[in-house]
Amino acid sequence: MNYPYVHRNIFSEPETYEFSECRDLDFFRSWQASRKSKLSALGELSSIRNGVAEAAEGTWNSSENSVSLTLIITAFRDSKMPDGLDTTDSKAIIDSLAQKFEIFRRLFKAYRPNFRRQADVPEASLGEYIAFGHALADAMERYGSPKYLSTLLKLLDALCYLPTSAFTGRDSELLADLIARELQLVTKLEASIEHDTKT
Amino acid sequence: MIRKLDGIGIIAAPTFRSRAYLQMLERLELRPDVVVHLSAPEDTWTGDDHVELALNPQSPPFIFQPGRTARATAAANDWNTLELDGKDINAPAAVTAIASLRSSVLVYSGMPKALLRQPLLDTGKRFLHVHGGYVPAYRGATGFYYGLLEQGKLGVSAIWLDEGVDTGPIIARDWYSPINGIDIDLIMDPVIRADMLGHILQYYLDFGAFPSTPQSGPSENFFIIHPVLKHLALRRAGLVFDSTVKHAENQS
Numbered sequence: 001m002n003y004p005y006v007h008r009n010i011f012s013e014p015e016t017y018e019f020s021e022c023r024d025l026d027f028f029r030s031w032q033a034s035r036k037s038k039l040s041a042l043g044e045l046s047s048i049r050n051g052v053a054e055a056a057e058g059t060w061n062s063s064e065n066s067v068s069l070t071l072i073i074t075a076f077r078d079s080k081m082p083d084g085l086d087t088t089d090s091k092a093i094i095d096s097l098a099q100k101f102e103i104f105r106r107l108f109k110a111y112r113p114n115f116r117r118q119a120d121v122p123e124a125s126l127g128e129y130i131a132f133g134h135a136l137a138d139a140m141e142r143y144g145s146p147k148y149l150s151t152l153l154k155l156l157d158a159l160c161y162l163p164t165s166a167f168t169g170r171d172s173e174l175l176a177d178l179i180a181r182e183l184q185l186v187t188k189l190e191a192s193i194e195h196d197t198k199t
Numbered sequence: 200m201i202r203k204l205d206g207i208g209i210i211a212a213p214t215f216r217s218r219a220y221l222q223m224l225e226r227l228e229l230r231p232d233v234v235v236h237l238s239a240p241e242d243t244w245t246g247d248d249h250v251e252l253a254l255n256p257q258s259p260p261f262i263f264q265p266g267r268t269a270r271a272t273a274a275a276n277d278w279n280t281l282e283l284d285g286k287d288i289n290a291p292a293a294v295t296a297i298a299s300l301r302s303s304v305l306v307y308s309g310m311p312k313a314l315l316r317q318p319l320l321d322t323g324k325r326f327l328h329v330h331g332g333y334v335p336a337y338r339g340a341t342g343f344y345y346g347l348l349e350q351g352k353l354g355v356s357a358i359w360l361d362e363g364v365d366t367g368p369i370i371a372r373d374w375y376s377p378i379n380g381i382d383i384d385l386i387m388d389p390v391i392r393a394d395m396l397g398h399i400l401q402y403y404l405d406f407g408a409f410p411s412t413p414q415s416g417p418s419e420n421f422f423i424i425h426p427v428l429k430h431l432a433l434r435r436a437g438l439v440f441d442s443t444v445k446h447a448e449n450q451s
Contacts, residue, residue, distance in 0.1 A: 001442075005426070019384050020426035025441040028430050095420075102422040145419055146348055146428055153425035186427060189348075193435045196351070 001026045003034035010158040014105040017154065035179050038160045042167075042176040066110040066118050072097070073131045077138055086113045094139045097132060098151045105158070107132060127171045129159060130178055137181045149185050156182055201228045202404055208233040208302035210309055210326075212286060213241040217269040217308040219389035223397045225272055226261065229404075232302040233279045234269070237309060239286040241268055242385075250386055252378060254394050263390050269308075289316040298322040304409075306396065307360060312340070315360050326360035327399075327409075329392040333372055334358060335418035338365035343388060344424040348432035352376055353387065355395045359411065364420060368411040371399050377436040 001024070005015060021027075067084040075082035076093050087093060096115045101107055107124040108117055124132070133155050139148040159175060167175060209224075209231050211217035224231060244266040253260040273280050281300075283293050288309050297305065297319060307315070307326045315326060332342020333354025342365070346354040356372035358365065375391045377383060403409050424432070433439050 017423050017426060020429060022426040022430040023433055023439050025434075025439055026443050028427065031427050099420075099422075146345060147419065147421050150422065150425040150428050153427050186431075189428075190431060190434075193348075193431055197435060197437070 001030040003027075003030040005157040006034055006038075006160045009161055010154070011105060015154070015157070032183070034160065035156070035183055038164075039176055039179050041164050042172045042179075044164075066112055066121070068110045069107060069124055069128050070109075070131065072111070073128070073135045076135050077131075084113055085115070087115075091139075091143060094135055094148070098136065098139075098148065101132070101155065102151060126159070126162070126167055127174070129155065130171055130174045133159070133178045134174070134181070137178065137185060140185055146189065149182075149189070152178075152182055152185075201230050204229055204231045204400060204404070206302055207231055207304045207306065207400070207403075208235060208300055209306040210235045210237065210288065210297075211269045211273075212237040212308060212310045213239050213268060213270075214308065214311070214389075215242050215244075215265060215385050216389040216392060218242075218265065218267060218272070219263060219393035220306065220308050220396055221269045221272040222263060222267065223261070223390075223393035224400075225276055227397050227401065229397075229400055230276070231278060231306075233281055233300060234273045235281045235283060235297070235300070235305070236270060236273075237283055237286045237288065239310065244385070246382075250381065252381060252386070252390050254375065254391065261390060261394065263386060265386060286310050288313060289319055291318075294318045294322065297324060300324070314364065315362075317362060320360070320362060327370065327396075328358055328360045328365075328367070329395050330356045330358055330365050331388050331392060332356060332365070332421070333374065334365055334369065335414040335416055337421060338418060339421040341424040341429075342421050344383075344429055344432045345421050346374075347377065347383075347436055348424075348428060350374065351435050353383070353391055355391050357395050357399050358414075366414060366418075368413050370409050370411060371395060371402075377438060379437060383433070383438070 067082055071082045072085070072093060076090055079090065081088055081090065085093070097107065107129065108121045109124055109128065110118060110121045112118050133152055136148045136152040136155065140152065156179060164172060209220060211221065211234055221234065246265060248264060248266060250263045250265060251260045252263060281296065283296060287293060302324070304325050304327055307328045330342065332338060333346055334356040337346045337354055343353045346352065352374040354372065354374050357370040359367040359370065361367040373395060377387060381387050399409065430439065
């Protein structure tokens with residue numbers, strides 16, 4: 001069975017995931033195989049690009065009226081509150097970002113202090129999406145709610161569709177780390193279910 | 200003996216949930232004020248005509264007919280009906296029609312993901328919704344799958360609708376065990392919601408009021424569950440299979 005959710009650009013043609021058919025164990029194995037295949041491809045890319053310098057990616061500068069996505073994500077991951085946002089609740093930050101991705105299937109390089117989108121701000125870069133993915137993995141570990149893992153799975157479906165050439169060397173390493181974290185989180189959940197169903 | 204649900208109507212989109220609701224009312228011999236039909240293509244069913252579900256040991260099994268439309272059930276029982284043009288319950292014409300109904304309580308079984316907007320909430324009607332998920336811990340889409348993943352059971356909550364997502368006061372809530380061999384999305388979910396609805400309507404008829412308690416405690420809003428996690432939820436409930444094993448058996 002081919003894992004079905006990495007065969008189109010979900011960023012531009014969103015997948016609803018409604019009424020998905022997934023009762024077959026082979027579906028689960030196909031997802032694992034798909035992710036491991038991507039890890040392998042990213043590993044090959046990394047060895048080809050080793051030592052080749054790449055231009056650093058530009059981030060949006062925060063201002064009075066906007067806070068950069070990179071700053072928001074970094075602050076969340078460091079368990080700090082970024083300056084400039086109206087909220088002081090870390091969980092509210094990751095929940096807002098996850099909600100935006102779930103509803104709109106895209107994030108932007110900066111947001112207003114009330115987390116509303118600001119006109120003329122470009123879409124987030126692949127590097128920023130990968131950083132967001134790591135924040136989701138952190139949230140899953142920090143708060144224990146599978147909703148963050150669900151959003152991470154959807155994000156990685158979108159990222160894994162893209163060819164490895166779409167990513168810089170640094171981003172491909174971080175993406176590989178993220179896929180590894182996702183696999184580990186799902187494996188841990190699977191193990192707890194196996195344990196609970198046997199006891 | 201048929202009992203009239205005075206002051207209580209039902210808004211029914213052409214979905215499996217509406218079919219389950221109306222068939223449950225039929226089985227319990229409850230007659231609503233009116234059934235308001237939304238216009239949209241009917242959900243398609245290609246399985247067995249009848250599906251038997253033993254939801255609790257004290258009652259006979261519920262025989263659900265997934266292919267029998269809500270319109271067919273309403274017509275067979277000669278219930279009062281109102282046809283709305285279109286499927287948008289928030290459209291001005293729909294709001295006007297709802298506002299003019301005699302019913303003060305409307306059981307809401309509308310189109311999926313359609314939130315009720317303020318003009319409708321301002322009509323003075325109370326909207327009773329049976330949510331698939333145990334609130335407030337499992338609000339939002341596919342809350343019942345997240346509950347199945349974490350708790351091993353399917354949560355259901357009857358609530359009054361307000362402007363939030365599954366935030367209204369609780370009428371009743373409970374956990375149901377999944378049944379082996381029964382499709383959760385198309386059968387189990389609609390039927391356990393219908394079962395909850397049946398219980399609270401009978402409570403209302405017996406005691407003259409609906410219980411109502413504000414939600415409290417840790418809350419979480421969910422979005423549609425990713426199929427990998429849905430698979431794990433089904434695995435927890437013992438509802439998965441391995442097609443490669445069957446294939447191997449056929450090969451030998």
